[in-house]
Amino acid sequence: MQSKDFSKAELQKRTVTGPDGVEFEVDPMRDYFCEAPPTVMPPAYIKIVEDLFNWARAESIWILGFGTGCGAIEMRPLMTPRFDAYRYGIQWRPTPRQANLFVISGYLSVKTLKRAIRSYEQMQNPKYVVGLGSCTINGGMYWDSYNTIKRLDDYLPVDLYITGCMPRPEALLQGFMDLKKVIRAGNAEGANRYAENFAWYKANQKQIIHDWDMPEYSW
Amino acid sequence: MHPLYERLKHLFPLDEVTEQRPDLLFVTLPREHLRSLLLHLRDIEGFSHLVLLTAVDWIEEGQFQLTYLLHNRPKAQDIGVRIKLARDSATMESIHTLWPTAATYQRELREMFGIDFPGSPGVEEDFILEGWIDLPPYRRDFDTKKFSDENYNHRPGRETHDPAEYMKQQLYPNGL
Numbered sequence: 001m002q003s004k005d006f007s008k009a010e011l012q013k014r015t016v017t018g019p020d021g022v023e024f025e026v027d028p029m030r031d032y033f034c035e036a037p038p039t040v041m042p043p044a045y046i047k048i049v050e051d052l053f054n055w056a057r058a059e060s061i062w063i064l065g066f067g068t069g070c071g072a073i074e075m076r077p078l079m080t081p082r083f084d085a086y087r088y089g090i091q092w093r094p095t096p097r098q099a100n101l102f103v104i105s106g107y108l109s110v111k112t113l114k115r116a117i118r119s120y121e122q123m124q125n126p127k128y129v130v131g132l133g134s135c136t137i138n139g140g141m142y143w144d145s146y147n148t149i150k151r152l153d154d155y156l157p158v159d160l161y162i163t164g165c166m167p168r169p170e171a172l173l174q175g176f177m178d179l180k181k182v183i184r185a186g187n188a189e190g191a192n193r194y195a196e197n198f199a200w201y202k203a204n205q206k207q208i209i210h211d212w213d214m215p216e217y218s219w
Numbered sequence: 220m221h222p223l224y225e226r227l228k229h230l231f232p233l234d235e236v237t238e239q240r241p242d243l244l245f246v247t248l249p250r251e252h253l254r255s256l257l258l259h260l261r262d263i264e265g266f267s268h269l270v271l272l273t274a275v276d277w278i279e280e281g282q283f284q285l286t287y288l289l290h291n292r293p294k295a296q297d298i299g300v301r302i303k304l305a306r307d308s309a310t311m312e313s314i315h316t317l318w319p320t321a322a323t324y325q326r327e328l329r330e331m332f333g334i335d336f337p338g339s340p341g342v343e344e345d346f347i348l349e350g351w352i353d354l355p356p357y358r359r360d361f362d363t364k365k366f367s368d369e370n371y372n373h374r375p376g377r378e379t380h381d382p383a384e385y386m387k388q389q390l391y392p393n394g395l
Binding site for chain 2 (some may be wrong): 109111114129137138139144145146147148149150151154204207208209210211212
């Protein structure tokens with residue numbers, strides 16, 4: 001293994017002249033992101049309130065529209081009238097800030113994993129991750145590929161897996177129903193697991209992402 | 220013989236010719252004549268479209284084979300131009316001045332096969348792989364399975380069956 005220099009010009013510290021002519025220094029890796037690591041969100045003060053919150057969370061699952069592998073193709077029939085997931089309070093959102101469910105829809109190459117990590121970290125708490133298809137579980141048909149990960153739960157906290165290659169839209173609907181049960185039981189604590197084991201997740205991520213050119217926590 | 224070959228063979232030292240189909244011809248020639256042949260094909264024979272540029276790793280012979288596939292739209296005809304180059308520190312002249320799109324293929328070949336094209340725009344940049352630290356992955360001496368085992372965690376419990384044996388067991392458990 002040779003060591004390479006992965007530093008990128010756009011991430012270096014530089015001096016910028018603003019529209020009013022004032023010069024100031026910009027450090028993209030520090031100035032655009034919050035450096036504080038994620039924190040564990042404690043449950044509400046009494047159980048009945050937490051249960052109410054969990055009921056509300058389960059009834060408004062907003063999915064981040066980020067298709068990572070071939071599984072993304074199953075999302076289209078799911079969101080259109082044929083299977084119509086919207087009737088269950090499930091809808092798709094264009095940005096991570098508006099979403100609370102990240103469906104990893106298939107294989108993740110290392111390059112996509114980088115973007116998936118950043119998207120996941122930008123999502124608001126409480127947030128959930130569903131791994132879709134056998135690729136996210138054990139690599140699936142890409143188990144001996146040089147560029148795809150095999151175990152999604154080493155890099156992101158997964159709340160639920162849906163098996164199949166590909167799972168049909170019906171299987172996804174069933175998976176979402178199961179996820180609702182998990183959320184209502186108060187067991188969908190992926191975001192807290194991520195915060196608790198932040199160092200472990202980061203170590204796993206950095207082990208395979210060799211050109212780490214992003215902040216520790218993208219928030 | 221192919222009429223196109225009849226016209227070309229007096230002008231260029233063509234080594235080996237394969238007439239795949241009436242509309243698809245493959246010719247091989249020494250690498251130093253590549254540029255003049257491509258120019259001739261583009262400007263005189265009307266092969267205006269570079270369809271693809273790809274490589275084959277002949278590891279036993281210590282050579283890379285580059286194939287430049289050109290298309291002549293009015294005549295609906297293709298020609299593949301093959302050259303061989305040494306596998307060790309493989310370097311080839313860039314043809315991005317003939318077809319600007321070649322730069323993208325050359326960038327890919329540099330990343331996936333480690334064939335360098337000095338002067339090609341952006342050839343130094345990462346193309347598909349980001350932060351690659353091992354041998355270029357399309358080289359045949361790169362062991363995909365080994366690399367995967369070393370770098371990515373496997374989930375235990377994965378079973379592999381020989382499909383024929385497995386189905387025989389399933390369908391005829393007491394023997395045939």
